[in-house]
Each structure stands twice: as structure tokens, then as C-alpha cells.
Amino acid sequence: MNAPHPFIRPAKGPNLKAILGPTNTGKTHYAIERMLAHRSGMIGLPLRLLAREIYQTLCHRAGSEAVALVTGEERIVPDKARYWVATVEAMPTELSVECVVVDEIQTATHLDRGHVFTDRILHSRGTQETLLLGAGTMAPIISALLPDVDIIMRPRFSNLDYVGSKKITRQPRRSAIVAFSANEVYAIAELIRRQRGGAAVVMGALSPRTRNAQVDLYENGDVDFLVATDAIGMGLNLDIHHVAFAADMKFDGKQLRHLTPAELAQIAGRAGRHKRDGTFGITAGIEPFSDEVIEQLETHQFAPVKVLQWRSRDFDLRSLEALRRSLEVPAQHKLLTNIPTAKDQMALEFLQRHPEIGEVKGVEQTSLAWECAQIPDYRSISPAQHGEIIATIFQNLGTRGYIFEDWMDEQVSFCDNSVGDIDTLSNRIKQIRTWTFVANRKNWLKDPTYWREKTSEIENNLSDALHERLTQRFVDRRTSVLLRHLRDKSMTTPEISQSGDVSLEGHKIGSIEGFRFNLTPGEGGDAKNLRTAAGVAIAPEIKKRAEKVADAPNDEFVLATDGLIRWRGEIIADLAQGDDLFRPRAVILADESLNGAELEAVQERVTLWLKHHVNTLLEPLLQMREPTELDGTARGVAYQIAEKLGVLPRQDVAQEVKGLDQDVRGVMRKMGVKFGAYHIYVPLSLKPAPRELALILWALQHGGVRQPGVSELPQVILSGRTSIDVEPSFAKELYEIAGFKVVGQRAVRVDILERLADLIRPLISFDPARNQETEAPEGAAPGNGFRVTVEMTSLLGCAGEEFSSVLKSLGYRVNRTKIEAKAEEATADSAETAAAEPQAETTAPAEENAAPEQAAEATEANAAEVASAEAEEQFDEIWYPGGRNNNRKPNHAKQGAKRPAKGQKRGKPNQGKGPNRHANQNQRPEKKQKPIDPDSPFAALMALKKQ
Known part of the structure; x- marks a missing residue:
């Protein structure tokens, strides 16, 4: 058991004062003033951060050549230094100065660092004055430990x-x-x-x-x-x-x-x-x-401090074991208590256990080991890891007298990297602090100046990088600058670029579009304040724009499919439903900074342009609302065409149209109206620009311009497509306003639909009895029917089921007859005939491209395959107007048609099978059969059949 160690009596010194009280009492300020009143002084502070702050204050007051800074990681000591600023642990207590100050003395209760503060309280004295600064809770214990102390309680300056x-x-x-x-x-x-x-x-x-x-x-x-x-x-x-x-x-x-x-x-x-x-x-x-x-x-009333942490300062340096025992000597005062095992003592014990260091003896080697053990563990790594670093440093110093340069360079270089996130940079700073501490030890390195500068430079670079990362992560520069501008009226005004971007002190804070200021994303909870700050700055720019809009020519305005009016590409107004279909309202989109006469001028100019825009594009329709050339029924039909924005389904006014004579229709045609089978429409209004405007005007009256189809259909119109797939989300009325008719699976342009009707009309009206000398037009079929032609499908841009759906929707019915193909009739001529009928599903013969020598070797088995391939099912489709009997005789048979010419057969047309089963034999002369090529596979097939 350790022998009792006598209590080391506190040092004596003149003018010993304890300046105590809560925060904001001016204690530190008072101490600096008192220190500067002496020719020399020293202040010990609890933090390196605070030491640096006080150092800079003293440099400003006394000059940098008179002030020294000594901390674990920094050592700035001018030759003529008179005032010393240090952390409490780093205070050069061997120096004699007139004034000594120890700050935050209540830290003497700290379990890890408290014993150092207690030591300074008891033993650090100035030759003329000593000041102990701290909390009021220290008053009783300081009075008990230092009987000659003069305690001065300072009240807080504010509540x-x-x-x-x-x-x-x-x-x-x-x-x-x-x-x-x-x-x-x-x-x-x-x-x-x-x-x-x-x-x-x-x-x-x-x-x-x-x-x-x-x-x-x-x-x-x-x-x-x-x-x-x-x-x-x-x-x-x-x-x-x-x-x-x-x-x-x-x-x-x-x-x-x-x-x-x-x-x-x-x-x-x-x-x-x-x-x-x-x-x-x-x-x-x-x-x-x-x-x-x-x-x-x-x-500020708290329970007083009852005990301070203490450790003996009387070290026994004969050996590591002797030193350890001296550190554990118990305090012999009721107001002092031994600290728990401190980190430096743990490091010392690690060295004791080290096989190559544990037996170190002698004052010099033990002192060196103790000095190494006091290297701080800034990284808070495990005691073993920290102990290995200390052991390596001690062995370097013990064998060569200095730390190996290569090893030091390896450790330092590992930290010299400013790339990384906040945690990575923070860890590197902790590591470099260790080597900065080592570089500031006396006689530990061959070139300590170089290493101090290098480690300091690395720490500064890491510190700057960390500050940058912290700022990037935790500071929205744009928002902070705007808030400062809101508070400080003397700051520079925001800059506005030609594109409308608004920046303040180099930070983009938003942009002006039209007459509105838009904050960039991320304004957060202070959006209202930010907008207020920016609004004051950009108000003059908004008014300048208003003046330009009021004087702008028509070609600077554009109405887009989204219902927004743009001036020079910037949104300035939105359309709203007006009292009349052709007179929508323009709602100016502006911040509060645009008001009064400027707003009225803008409103008047935009309204005038909008009226001109509608009148120009839809002039033919506007004329039809009050046509001076028409009256009665015709006037009503014209009005309905205008109200339908130029496309009126004929069935809606079928009775009225029947009552219009040709003279009235001629007048309406001169006005631009076309009477079609399905629609009465104005072709000039079907151009892309009028249709786009028509869509907007209709949408304003029926759910708004943001509904599906209003923006999409103008693109289809511009593409020139004659028919398109029907999109279920679009209102059917929109297609009609766009100039399309929904028929079956397709939406077909109304003018194209009329052209289709023009193609079908002569086919179903063709009468072979009355036109015996005229060859039937392509696609004509018996019984007022017709077959689908390539011209029809090309016109609509669709075929197959889609085209069939269009015809069915228009009221046509189909008669579909199976074609029974015969192998021996599969000649080149039949292939030609099938190719002429696009609506029939044809399949090329399987052996059509086979080489002649392969066909010559065909057996009966593959001959059957050929015949089967030629006999694939085919259908002949004939379309008839709705409501007709597709199988009845042609009209001319009931009306006493002329007798057949000599040599022609009486009765029904050929009802045989094959692609020509419905052909009118009276109108088409029989084609001569072409001889079969002896080298073709059909010749081989015929030879096999004859055997």
C-alpha cells in the first residue's frame, strides 16, 4: 500500500483574487485588462479554440511580437514575448510573469482533466497578481483551500x-x-x-x-x-x-x-x-x-462544489513502476479526491507491459516515457492502439534520439488528403492533431520547424475543406443571402440577367418570368420573407417589362395549347372562359409589384391582341354568326357551323339542309362552306392554326384547357396524318373540334372521310346493265356493293380490321365468302388476280420459288403438300350500304334489263368458287389461259396427276 503523501500546500503570491460569477459578467474581459496592465502575464484557458481567440485579441492590443501562443498543437513564441496564452495543460509554469490568470476553474471537477486545473489553482502564481476565474459555485471550496484569496462576485449584466x-x-x-x-x-x-x-x-x-x-x-x-x-x-x-x-x-x-x-x-x-x-x-x-x-x-443559484479532482505533482522518476506509484498517492485533504485512472496513466501502464520498454529505469528514460505517455488520444481509439503509437515514438527517441523521418512522413501523409465527407475529414483532423502535437515537442524531430509547418498546413487544408463541406451541407447560401438582404437595407441590390435570372452576391435566388418572381427550389419555411425581400428589389424590373408589353407589336405575343399567352417566350397571361365562345378573357399573371396604371395598360394590350388573334384565325366562322347574305334556315345553319367551330355533323341539321335550294347552297359555298356526306364544314378552318385555337376555345367552355387532348391533338394535325388511333382519355368532342371524326377504331379527318365517300359512291352506283360498253371500275361489285381498294386504305393510312371498323361505323355491311382454291387452278394468272384485291388475305404458294430440278424430283407425297398449300382458306369481302339485302338481284333485273347479247348466258352470274366468283362476266371478256411453263413446279404437279 502506498505511503501517505503530505498535502502540498498552495503556493503563496501577492494579490490573489478569485473573480467568480455566472456567464456574461465580463470576467475574461476584466482579466485581459488586468494582464495588459502588467509588463508580463500568462493566461490558461480550457480550450484550444478559446486560447486562439484570446491570442488574437492580445495580438491586436499588444502586437503579435509581444504575444506567445502555446497549446498542445500550436507553438507560436516570438523572441520578445511578454504575454503568454495557453491551454491550462500547456501553461509554461516554469516561467515567471507578473500576472497569472486561470480561466474556468470549475473545470477542476472534471474527471479526466480536473487534476490539471486543481494544480494550477493551488500552484500557479504571478509575481504581482493572480486571477482565478470561474463559476460562483467555486467560492466556498476556493476560500477553504486558499485562505488568503480575495473573492469577488460579479453579477450578470443581463437577465x-x-x-x-x-x-x-x-x-x-x-x-x-x-x-x-x-x-x-x-x-x-x-x-x-x-x-x-x-x-x-x-x-x-x-x-x-x-x-x-x-x-x-x-x-x-x-x-x-x-x-x-x-x-x-x-x-x-x-x-x-x-x-x-x-x-x-x-x-x-x-x-x-x-x-x-x-x-x-x-x-x-x-x-x-x-x-x-x-x-x-x-x-x-x-x-x-x-x-x-x-x-x-x-x-444563478447552484449547489456549491464540494470536492476537486487531484493528482500528485511530485513524480518519482526512478523507474516506470516508481512513477506509477507516485501518481496513485492519495490526497490528504478532504476537499481533494484522486482522479480515476487518467489516459496518460493508462498509456504509462501500457509501456510498463511492453516487453522491450517495461524495464526502463533512470530519470532521463522515465521522464521521456512519461512525456510520450502524455500524447493526447484525439481520435479516442482503443488504449492498445494508442499505446502502440506511443511505444513506437518512445523507441524511436530512445534508440536514435529522434523520431524516424520516414515513419513520421508515412503517418502524416496518410492525413494529407482533403477529399471526403464530413466524418472522413473530421477523423483526419483528429489524426493530424496527434502529429501536430508530436511536431511541437522539443527535440523529438531532426527538423521540427519543417514538421510543424507541414502538419499545420495539412490541418489548415483539412479545416478549410471541412468548413466547406459543413457549409455545403448545412447552409443554403441563396436563402441566407436573401434573408440578410431583407434585414440590411444597405446591401447591394440583386442583379437581373437578360434571361431573367436574379442573383444576389453571386448566388442565384430565383428568376423573373413575365411579371412574376419565382424562387429557386428549397426556400423552406422562410419563403414569405424571401419573396418579400426579392420583391422589393425586382419591382422596378417588373414595371419596365409592363411598359414594353404595353407597346409590343402583335408578333411578340403567342397563345400556346396550354392556354397561356407568352410575350417574347415568357408567360404573362392565362385564358379564362368568357361570356362568348369567341371572346375568352385574358387573366394577367403578375406579382403584387405590378399594379395600378401599369397593370391596366398590360391588360388592355393583351386583351386587344387576343381579340385580333381570334378574329384573324377564325374570320370565316365569325362571319357566319351574322351573315348578311343569308336569312331563314340558311342563316341558322351557318350559325350552327360557327358554334361548332367549323365542323358540323350533317345529321344534326339533315332536315334543314334538305330545305336549302342550290342558290342558297351556292352562296354558302362562296362563304367557304363545303357540304359533305357526313359533315358540313369550312375547309379553311381545318388548317393547324385555326384548329389549335378552336380546341382552346372549346376546352375553355368544357372543362378547361388542361384536359387530355387539348395539347396533344394539335401535334397530330401538324403531322398531316389522315387518321389516328383513338385515345380513350380524350373527349370525343375534342376529335370533332380538331377536324376528326371518330369512326370505329380510328379517328379520321373529316375532309378525308368525305374523299372516302367520294371513292365509294361511284362503285355502289355502278350499273353494269346501263354501262355495258364500260369496264367496271376497280372495286365495283355486283348488287351495288364494293370491294376495298388500295386507294381507299392508302387514303386513310390503315387497313385490315381497323379499316373494316371504319366502314362498319359508317353503316356499311360486309358479305364474306370463302374461296375454295384448287391446286390445278393455281396459275400465275390467279396469283395476279389475288394481288389486285388488297382486302383478301393471300398467301404465296409454298413452292413458288423452288428450283426446277427440286420440283422434278417431287414424289406423290410432296405433291399433296403443294396442293394443300395452294388450297389455304381465302375470303372475298364485298361491302354494301347498311340496310340492304346483300344477296338480292341487282336493281336492273327488276326494271326489265336488256336481253343478254348473243353468245352470253342467261341467268345469274357465275356462282362458282374462286377469286372471280362474283365477277360480272357480261362486262369482262374471258381471259385466255396462259400455258404452264414446263420448267415450273406446276408442270411437275400436273404430270403426277395424269399418271
Whole structure:
């Protein structure tokens, strides 16, 4: 068991003061003023971040040549340094200075670092003045440990009030939202970016360079929110109005626990600056603070600290074992307690267990081992991994007196990579901090200056890259710039490009289209404020555009199929249903910045153009609404043509049309009307531009222009197609307005439908008895029927079942007769006849292309195959007008037709089988049979049959 170690009495020093109180009491400011009042001084701070901030303040006040910075990873020591800024662990206690300051002395309760603060409280003294700064909870224990101390309690400059709970996205501007893990910090920052434009991130693990860059985002107003860990509780003086706790539990390295009221106060106290009051609260999702805790935070009254962490500073350096025992000497004071096994002691014990190091003895080697053991584990890796690094460094130093350059270069080069995400860069910064610490040890490297510069450069590069990644991920630059512009009227006005893009300080914030400003996607919860800020800036541009539109010529306006009017390609108005089919209304699409006389001028100009546009494209139809040349029934028919936008189904006005004499019809034809079998229409209005407008006008009266078909059908019209497939989602009326008639499976252009009727009409009216000297036209069939011709299918652009569906829809009926083919009749002539009938399904003979020598060797078996192939089923289709008896005799038989010519047979036409079974033998002279080619397969077939 270790022998009791006598309590080391605190050092004596003149003018020992403890400046205690809550946050925002000006303690640090007071200490700097007192230090600068002396010719030399030293201040120990809890964080490297804070040390860098105070260093920069002192450089500004006393000059950089007079100020030194000493931390684990940085060492800036001018030759004539008089003021020293250091982390508490790195304080050069061997120096004699007039004023010594130790900040945040309540950290003496920290389980891992507390013993260092306790040592400085007890033993660090200035020759003329010593200041201990910290929380009021330290007053009783400091008085007990340091009887000659002068305790000065400083009140808070401003009030701190609890305001309850709010969602993260509802937190007020200039808020710090506090969480206690990197993942929580990142998640909150991402949420704020989406909803409020972005947030700066501050964590203890950040390098000073990254942390300062992030803080600048907040302090400059680029973002209104700060998401941080409890690192902001240590002396960071920021312009924070409100602190919101997103959690009240943290992992302290040992366990997950609730923060004490004093710890909560240290963080909440960052709200409010100097005389401005601050507030604190919680976010939704955590338990509300108790009334007792709230009162403690608001009144800054907390239970006093009862004990400080302590470890002996009297090291026994004779051996590693002796050193370990000296570290474990128990404290001999009731206000001091031994710390748990610290990380440096764990590293020392690892060296003890190392087979090549454990037996090290002597003051020099033991001191070196202890110095190596104090290399911080910035990466928080396992003790064994960290121990291996320390062991390697110790062995390098012990054998050669310095660390091997190649090994050092290998470790450092691994970190020299600025590519990666936030976590990757953060880990590399932690790693390079280890080697920055090593590079700043005295006499550990051959060329320490080179390695300090190299590791510092790598850390700076990584820090800049990390800041960039944090900003990219958690800050919406566009939104933050616009919000700042909204608050700061002195900022430069947005720039507007010729294409209408609006940018502010190089960030695109939106675009102007017509008379409206559109924010780029991602405006989040501040969309209203952003639009307000941008609206003020772009109002003059909107008015300039209004003036240009009011004076614009007609050719600068376009009405598209979506019902939107565009000026120079930009949407300025939408169409709405008017009181009259041909008089739609133009609704100007504009922000509130366009109003008054400018809006009226635009409305008047666009309305005038729209009227001109309709009058120009649909002039023939407008004339038919009030035709001066017509009266009575004709006037009514003309009006209906106009109301149907130029395409009127004939059946709708069949009786009226019958009553029109040829003179009246002639007048209407001069007006552009065509009387068809199925429609009465105006051919000039069937052109693409009038049809597109007609579709829009009809759609405005029947469900709106956004319905299916209004935008699609104009493209079909432009393509020139004569018929198209029917799309079920389109209203049938739309096809008619577009100039098409839905018949069967197809929609056929009305003028094409009339041309089809013109092709069919002479075929079904052909009378062979009256035209004995005239050959029947192609497609004519007995009994006022007709066969489908290639000209018909080519006209419609469809065939087969689709064409059949068109004819059926038009009222025609089909008579379909099977053709019984005979092998011996399968001649070239029959093939020719079949080819002339496109509606018949024909199949080429299987052996038609066979070589003659192959046919000559055919057997009876393959001859049967040939015959079977030639006898495939074929059908003859004859179409008749609806309601007719397809099998009755021709009309002329009932009317006393002329007697057949001499040599012709009496009675019915040939009723035999084959493709010519319905041919009119009276009109077609019998064709001579062509002799069979002796080399053809048919000759071989005939020879076999004769055997």
C-alpha cells in the first residue's frame, strides 16, 4: 500500500483574487485588462479554440511580437514575448510573469482533466497578481483551500429567462440549439437548412480554423442559427439571443447522464450579450425542465462544489513502476479526491507491459516515457492502439534520439488528403492533431520547424475543406443571402440577367418570368420573407417589362395549347372562359409589384391582341354568326357551323339542309362552306392554326384547357396524318373540334372521310346493265356493293380490321365468302388476280420459288403438300350500304334489263368458287389461259396427276 503523501500546500503570491460569477459578467474581459496592465502575464484557458481567440485579441492590443501562443498543437513564441496564452495543460509554469490568470476553474471537477486545473489553482502564481476565474459555485471550496484569496462576485449584466418549448423549426432568429453528439448536431443542422436557410456548426472536435470559419457565418449574419455541443459553454462570446436545448443528457466519457443545473446554466448563459437580455428553452421532444431547475438557471443559484479532482505533482522518476506509484498517492485533504485512472496513466501502464520498454529505469528514460505517455488520444481509439503509437515514438527517441523521418512522413501523409465527407475529414483532423502535437515537442524531430509547418498546413487544408463541406451541407447560401438582404437595407441590390435570372452576391435566388418572381427550389419555411425581400428589389424590373408589353407589336405575343399567352417566350397571361365562345378573357399573371396604371395598360394590350388573334384565325366562322347574305334556315345553319367551330355533323341539321335550294347552297359555298356526306364544314378552318385555337376555345367552355387532348391533338394535325388511333382519355368532342371524326377504331379527318365517300359512291352506283360498253371500275361489285381498294386504305393510312371498323361505323355491311382454291387452278394468272384485291388475305404458294430440278424430283407425297398449300382458306369481302339485302338481284333485273347479247348466258352470274366468283362476266371478256411453263413446279404437279 502506498505511503501517505503530505498535502502540498498552495503556493503563496501577492494579490490573489478569485473573480467568480455566472456567464456574461465580463470576467475574461476584466482579466485581459488586468494582464495588459502588467509588463508580463500568462493566461490558461480550457480550450484550444478559446486560447486562439484570446491570442488574437492580445495580438491586436499588444502586437503579435509581444504575444506567445502555446497549446498542445500550436507553438507560436516570438523572441520578445511578454504575454503568454495557453491551454491550462500547456501553461509554461516554469516561467515567471507578473500576472497569472486561470480561466474556468470549475473545470477542476472534471474527471479526466480536473487534476490539471486543481494544480494550477493551488500552484500557479504571478509575481504581482493572480486571477482565478470561474463559476460562483467555486467560492466556498476556493476560500477553504486558499485562505488568503480575495473573492469577488460579479453579477450578470443581463437577465436570463425561460421561455418554454418550441419546435426546432420555430426557434427564433439568433438562436443556438444545443445537442451532445455529432449525429444529433448534424441532424438538427440539416433540418434547419431545409426550413430556415441553414446553420453554423460548432463542436469541440473542430479545429480552431474550422470553428472560427463557422462562427463567422453566424456572426456575419449569413445564417441565423448555431447548432453546437456544450463547447459553446466555455467562454465563446457570440451574439446569441436564445439557447434551446435539444437534449439534456450527455456521455461524459464514462456514462450517459443528465447535465447538472450548473452545467445547464453554463450553456444557457451564452444567451444575451452584455446588457441585452437572453432567453433559454427546450425543443419539442425532451422533458420540460422542473420549476426548481428553471429557478436555479434564472437566479444563478447552484449547489456549491464540494470536492476537486487531484493528482500528485511530485513524480518519482526512478523507474516506470516508481512513477506509477507516485501518481496513485492519495490526497490528504478532504476537499481533494484522486482522479480515476487518467489516459496518460493508462498509456504509462501500457509501456510498463511492453516487453522491450517495461524495464526502463533512470530519470532521463522515465521522464521521456512519461512525456510520450502524455500524447493526447484525439481520435479516442482503443488504449492498445494508442499505446502502440506511443511505444513506437518512445523507441524511436530512445534508440536514435529522434523520431524516424520516414515513419513520421508515412503517418502524416496518410492525413494529407482533403477529399471526403464530413466524418472522413473530421477523423483526419483528429489524426493530424496527434502529429501536430508530436511536431511541437522539443527535440523529438531532426527538423521540427519543417514538421510543424507541414502538419499545420495539412490541418489548415483539412479545416478549410471541412468548413466547406459543413457549409455545403448545412447552409443554403441563396436563402441566407436573401434573408440578410431583407434585414440590411444597405446591401447591394440583386442583379437581373437578360434571361431573367436574379442573383444576389453571386448566388442565384430565383428568376423573373413575365411579371412574376419565382424562387429557386428549397426556400423552406422562410419563403414569405424571401419573396418579400426579392420583391422589393425586382419591382422596378417588373414595371419596365409592363411598359414594353404595353407597346409590343402583335408578333411578340403567342397563345400556346396550354392556354397561356407568352410575350417574347415568357408567360404573362392565362385564358379564362368568357361570356362568348369567341371572346375568352385574358387573366394577367403578375406579382403584387405590378399594379395600378401599369397593370391596366398590360391588360388592355393583351386583351386587344387576343381579340385580333381570334378574329384573324377564325374570320370565316365569325362571319357566319351574322351573315348578311343569308336569312331563314340558311342563316341558322351557318350559325350552327360557327358554334361548332367549323365542323358540323350533317345529321344534326339533315332536315334543314334538305330545305336549302342550290342558290342558297351556292352562296354558302362562296362563304367557304363545303357540304359533305357526313359533315358540313369550312375547309379553311381545318388548317393547324385555326384548329389549335378552336380546341382552346372549346376546352375553355368544357372543362378547361388542361384536359387530355387539348395539347396533344394539335401535334397530330401538324403531322398531316389522315387518321389516328383513338385515345380513350380524350373527349370525343375534342376529335370533332380538331377536324376528326371518330369512326370505329380510328379517328379520321373529316375532309378525308368525305374523299372516302367520294371513292365509294361511284362503285355502289355502278350499273353494269346501263354501262355495258364500260369496264367496271376497280372495286365495283355486283348488287351495288364494293370491294376495298388500295386507294381507299392508302387514303386513310390503315387497313385490315381497323379499316373494316371504319366502314362498319359508317353503316356499311360486309358479305364474306370463302374461296375454295384448287391446286390445278393455281396459275400465275390467279396469283395476279389475288394481288389486285388488297382486302383478301393471300398467301404465296409454298413452292413458288423452288428450283426446277427440286420440283422434278417431287414424289406423290410432296405433291399433296403443294396442293394443300395452294388450297389455304381465302375470303372475298364485298361491302354494301347498311340496310340492304346483300344477296338480292341487282336493281336492273327488276326494271326489265336488256336481253343478254348473243353468245352470253342467261341467268345469274357465275356462282362458282374462286377469286372471280362474283365477277360480272357480261362486262369482262374471258381471259385466255396462259400455258404452264414446263420448267415450273406446276408442270411437275400436273404430270403426277395424269399418271
